[in-house]
Amino acid sequence: MTITIALPSKGRMKDDASAIFERAGLPIVAVGNDRSYRGRVEGHEDIEIAFLSASEIARELGAGAVDFGVTGEDLVREGLVDADRQVEIVARLGFGHADVVVAVPEIWLDVDTMADLGDVAADFRARHGRRLQIATKYWRLTQQHFSSQHGIQLYRIVESLGATEGAPAAGQADIIVDITSTGSTLRANHLKILSDGVILKSQACLVRARKSAHESDPRIAHIVDAVRNTL
Numbered sequence: 001m002t003i004t005i006a007l008p009s010k011g012r013m014k015d016d017a018s019a020i021f022e023r024a025g026l027p028i029v030a031v032g033n034d035r036s037y038r039g040r041v042e043g044h045e046d047i048e049i050a051f052l053s054a055s056e057i058a059r060e061l062g063a064g065a066v067d068f069g070v071t072g073e074d075l076v077r078e079g080l081v082d083a084d085r086q087v088e089i090v091a092r093l094g095f096g097h098a099d100v101v102v103a104v105p106e107i108w109l110d111v112d113t114m115a116d117l118g119d120v121a122a123d124f125r126a127r128h129g130r131r132l133q134i135a136t137k138y139w140r141l142t143q144q145h146f147s148s149q150h151g152i153q154l155y156r157i158v159e160s161l162g163a164t165e166g167a168p169a170a171g172q173a174d175i176i177v178d179i180t181s182t183g184s185t186l187r188a189n190h191l192k193i194l195s196d197g198v199i200l201k202s203q204a205c206l207v208r209a210r211k212s213a214h215e216s217d218p219r220i221a222h223i224v225d226a227v228r229n230t231l
């Protein structure tokens with residue numbers, strides 16, 4: 001059986017992901033030219049590299065189409081139902097840090113916690129004739145945090161695929177759920193994070209698809225150990 005490892009083909013995690021495997025003694029070489037979406041590990045003919053986008057990696061892990069992948073924990077938990085049953089987070093790799101947060105307009109002076117936001121949501125229809133609107137691309141994480149964790153049911157998610165922080169000022173939503181790293185985009189858009197509004201502290205992870213064939217395969221354990229030993 002060939003083992004397939006999916007690595008980011010572009011974007012902010014690409015170089016760090018390859019560097020981890022280099023340090024683990026599993027140097028990656030592209031097959032064909034620089035733009036090729038296939039690679040291999042030097043000296044290991046039975047390991048194949050698939051270069052995919054970060055969110056595709058989460059999906060392919062869930063489908064069991066790859067054995068390992070490097071991607072953000074946010075994308076794994078957003079992309080997969082009951083993620084821990086489908087995949088194992090083998091190692092947190094120390095790059096690609098970003099927090100998924102609930103942020104509200106700074107001028108909402110009396111809203112500092114999820115409980116305060118729950119009060120706002122409960123009154124929203126009476127005051128404004130519609131539900132509180134949340135702009136996000138993180139549907140699953142938002143629903144878990146609001147409905148399951150904080151018992152807030154009265155809201156509507158407005159899908160946002162880019163420039164989410166601009167949605168409140170543009171009148172497209174009231175609040176947002178998005179990732180932040182330095183906080184400068186939130187500040188520039190006059191948004192503040194609720195004190196208990198950090199939904200997930202994400203970073204790049206080595207993730208393994210849970211497959212029964214892995215249990216008896218020493219190459220799987222070798223890859224896991226080699227990557228963990230770099231940290």
Ligand SMILES: Nc1ncnc2c1ncn2[C@@H]1O[C@H](COP(=O)(O)OP(=O)(O)OP(=O)(O)O)[C@@H](O)[C@H]1O
Pocket residue numbers: 010011012013053054055056071072073074075096097098179180181182202
């Ligand atoms: N400042 C940041 N902005 C966006 N994503 C970040 C940031 N810092 C770290 N990340 C993480 O990087 C990952 C997304 O990476 P990137 O945006 O490079 O992917 P992508 O190639 O655009 O993926 P896709 O096209 O599939 O969305 C996520 O896991 C995210 O948490």
Ligand SMILES: O=P(O)(O)OC[C@H]1O[C@H](OP(=O)(O)OP(=O)(O)O)[C@H](O)[C@@H]1O
Pocket residue numbers: 162164165178179180181182183184185186
């Ligand atoms: O807290 P900060 O350091 O300001 O970073 C957060 C911002 O960075 C990302 O957008 P980016 O411009 O990278 O584009 P992307 O969403 O297409 O990745 C993300 O979507 C946030 O908007």
